[in-house]
Amino acid sequence: MKITVVGAGAIGGLFGSFLCKSGEEVTFVDINREHVAAIQAAGLIIERQSGTEVLTVKATTNIEEAGTPDLIIFSVKAYDNQQAAEDCLKIVGPDTIVLTVQNGVGNVETLSAVLGAGRIIAGTTAFGCTVLGPGRIKPSETGSISIGELDGRITPRLERVVAAFTKAGVEMHTSQNVDSLIWTKLLVNVGINPLGAITLLTNGQLLEHEETKSLQAAAVAEGAAVAKAKGIEFMTENILEHVRGVARGTYNNKASMRQDVERGSRTEVLAINGAIVAEGQKLGIPTPVNETLTKLVKAIEKRGKI
Structure with missing residues (x-):
């Protein structure tokens, strides 16, 4: 397949590297000129416990140089969705697929409004990755990807995308309920990301303090109440234990929102905890903990880099 990665940072870079290794034709597109220039000059450098891997890949800041792809891996930050989706209009063909595994909610709706719901495949990933x-x-050593069609069908194009990643040795899963996938991952982010950003603790360290454990439980409970009111079921029976299992399993990881605040970058808190607040307001469900966490993270953003 001819593949364009739109947003070639952490997860975009990792997914693109998988597909390069499976023999696909991959072009990385990113608005960060310094990042693109580094890839052009020295390749994409992937730091693993087993050693350093360097991939020679095509990278550009001009999306039109990518040509018309079979697949777009859409991995920009949620707040850049609208502009990036409009940029994708310059290269999509009649059969181009768009895959999003972004954090938060609202991504599918924005992409569907701009590019058409019929193009979209969505899902989640258990991989973590840090831009060094x-x-x-630097990616996590383990992980998986779960994706599905918005209407729940298992289609030939879905199987084609799964096969490309599987060929690179990635653990892949297909889902007939992407809303459940997305909201299960959302609650993981709700319970880990803002607390990591505010306290600067690692994912696992959040479980070692009664204060952060209590806040985590309260934030997740609010999110679960909103999901229940929307008729969304989770991929697990006990969502809080699932969140804590992820935190334990990624003990030393810095949450992506923590990485953002450490860089002085804008976060995706509005698409995560802020989304729980917004949905709660529509449904008449109080979400004071998520509202407080959202405001604290936004205040930290305004402070800038530590």
């Missing part, structure tokens, strides 16, 4: 610097990423 321009052209350099």
Whole structure:
């Protein structure tokens, strides 16, 4: 397949590297000129426990240079969705698929409004990844990807995308309920990301303090109440224990929102905890903990880099 990665940072870079290794034709597109220049000069550098891997790949800041792809991996930050989706209009063909595994909710709706719901495949990933610097990423050692069609069908194009990742050795799952996938991952982010950003603790360390454990439980409970009111079921029976299992399993990881505040970058808190608040307001469900966490993270954003 001819593949364009739109947003070639942490997860975009990692997914693109998988597809490069499976023999697909991949172009990385990113608005960060320094990052793109580094990839052009020295390749995409992937730091693993087993050693450093360097991939020679095509990278550009001009999306039109990518040509018309079979698949777009859409992995920009949620607040850049609208502009990035409009940029994708410059390259999509009649059969181009758009895959999003972004954090938060609202991503599918924005992409569908701009690019058409019929193009979209959505899902989640259990991989973590950190941008160490321009052209350099460090992924988690383990992970998986779960994706599905919005209407729940298992289609030939879905199987084609799964096969491309599987060929690179990635653990892949298909889902007939992407809303459940997305909201289960949303609650993981609700319970880990803002607390990591505010306290600067690792994911696992959040479980070692009664204060952060209590806040985590309250934030997740509010999110679960909103999901229940929307008729959304989770992929697990006990969502709080699932969140804590993820935190334990990624003990040393810095949450992506923590990485953002450490860089002085804008976060995705409005698409995560802020989304719980917004949905709660529509449904008449109080979400004071998520509202407080959202405001604290936004205040930290305004402070800038530590």
